[in-house]
């Protein structure tokens with residue numbers, strides 16, 4: 001399956017389980033892989049035969065500004081379902097990374113895969 005990717009996509013958002021995290025936006029890094037249902041785009045050179053990754057990025061920006069999440073798990077699931085349902089991708093991998101939020105750990109977070117990889 002051909003896959004689009006968005007790497008090191010950084011957003012400011014409210015996320016976290018602690019009181020101090022509910023007050024200040026923090027940087028979250030997203031790394032996404034988006035499976036394509038067909039691979040016609042390389043033949044047609046038409047973005048309509050693919051998924052417009054700029055539209056995906058904008059949709060994710062809009063949704064994280066509207067919602068607040070506690071867990072990286074919940075944010076990752078929300079983004080995965082958005083990619084599967086709204087953009088008709090058959091499979092996606094979503095990694096959510098928090099930067100320097102726990103002393104001594106530069107990056108922590110989660111990677112999930114949803115949909116059918118075949």
Ligand SMILES: Nc1nc2c(c(=O)[nH]1)N=C([C@H](O)[C@@H](O)CO)CN2
Nearest residue numbers: 016017018070071072073098101102
């Ligand atoms: N499994 C998880 N554990 C923790 C999360 C999380 O999202 N999933 N979050 C936190 C805090 O918000 C952390 O980012 C700051 O200490 C702790 N554990």
